[in-house]
Amino acid sequence: MDKGIILKGVGSFYTVCSLNDKREYTLRLRGIFRKEKVTPKVGDIVYFNKEEETIEKIDKRKNELVRPPLANIDNVFIVSAIKNPKVNFLLLDKMIINSLINKIKVHLIFNKIDLSNEKQIEEIKEMYSMYPLFFTSAKEGLNIDSIYPYLKGKTNVFTGVSGVGKSSLLNKLYPNFNLETNSVSKKIQRGKHTTRHSELFYEGDNTFIADTPGFSSLSISGIEKEELWEYFEEFEDFTDCKFSVCSHTNEPGCKVIEAVKNNWINKNRYESYLYLYNALKQEEENRY
Ligand SMILES: Nc1nc2c(ncn2[C@@H]2O[C@H](COP(=O)(O)OP(=O)(O)O)[C@@H](O)[C@H]2O)c(=O)[nH]1
Ligand SMILES: [Mg+2]
Numbered sequence: 226m227d228k229g230i231i232l233k234g235v236g237s238f239y240t241v242c243s244l245n246d247k248r249e250y251t252l253r254l255r256g257i258f259r260k261e262k263v264t265p266k267v268g269d270i271v272y273f274n275k276e277e278e279t280i281e282k283i284d285k286r287k288n289e290l291v292r293p294p295l296a297n298i299d300n301v302f303i304v305s306a307i308k309n310p311k312v313n314f315l316l317l318d319k320m321i322i323n324s325l326i327n328k329i330k331v332h333l334i335f336n337k338i339d340l341s342n343e344k345q346i347e348e349i350k351e352m353y354s355m356y357p358l359f360f361t362s363a364k365e366g367l368n369i370d371s372i373y374p375y376l377k378g379k380t381n382v383f384t385g386v387s388g389v390g391k392s393s394l395l396n397k398l399y400p401n402f403n404l405e406t407n408s409v410s411k412k413i414q415r416g417k418h419t420t421r422h423s424e425l426f427y428e429g430d431n432t433f434i435a436d437t438p439g440f441s442s443l444s445i446s447g448i449e450k451e452e453l454w455e456y457f458e459e460f461e462d463f464t465d466c467k468f469s470v471c472s473h474t475n476e477p478g479c480k481v482i483e484a485v486k487n488n489w490i491n492k493n494r495y496e497s498y499l500y501l502y503n504a505l506k507q508e509e510e511n512r513y
């Protein structure tokens with residue numbers, strides 16, 4: 226049997242890229258899957274029969290995203306724009322946390338630096354120094370090459386709200402990608418890839434990439450409120466609080482609160498923490 230990765234699914238047909246010869250095969254699921262109610266996802270590693278044109282087996286997933294529906298992702302590149310649209314830090318923090326919960330390596334791209342000033346960039350650097358950071362302009366082709374080494378040999382997903390330049394960046398990185406961007410979609414061009422469905426593209430060197438449509442809201446799930454602080458990596462140095470069980474929201478002698486007051490922890494990041502802590506608390510209360 227051959228081993229491959231699902232690039233896309235249309236109806237009951239799946240396009241699978243063979244990991245041996247890197248060719249694409251259009252396959253159906255073997256009947257047994259329908260009984261077991263297993264739904265393959267883009268990114269699934271599968272074993273297939275070339276002659277029968279069937280998928281025989283799906284490997285256990287290392288992780289799984291619901292929105293967008295993707296499996297086995299190594300890296301996420303969360304794209305924001307410095308301006309037009311301006312950064313929504315709460316949404317960005319939610320995207321970071323959701324990725325970390327799914328054990329996906331986080332990279333942050335701040336695009337449209339042609340519209341930015343130094344002060345904004347410095348502030349962002351201070352907030353997110355714990356992740357690989359890229360400040361790019363797809364329009365002017367700035368700092369784009371530095372992203373390649375992080376993509377190579379991995380399964381990557383580009384995500385972020387719509388209009389920040391995800392498709393523009395991918396077209397710069399891989400000119401044969403030919404993704405539709407905002408400005409050209411208005412002209413109704415044919416033969417462009419639109420990003421309405423989940424789809425992985427093979428870009429050589431064992432590198433797979435998914436562009437995703439934008440979204441504007443997101444809730445975090447899969448963790449308890451008590452675990453939330455672990456996903457704010459810069460809090461780690463300040464959790465030796467007075468009470469051994471501390472929510473870091475209002476307790477006396479809380480080292481996190483002290484660090485925020487002293488600007489050792491960024492205020493915006495702490496505000497995201499408080500907001501998400503309360504959201505998880507609310508969700509917990511609704512559960513009972
Ligand atoms: N000024 C500026 N505009 C950009 C840049 N990158 C993309 N854009 C524009 O932003 C709009 C949205 O880009 P698009 O790639 O479709 O964003 P997506 O929705 O995230 O895929 C388009 O009009 C692009 O031409 C950039 O670096 N600077
Ligand atoms: Mg796009």
Ligand SMILES: [Zn+2]
Nearest residue numbers: 466471473479
């Ligand atoms: Zn505390």
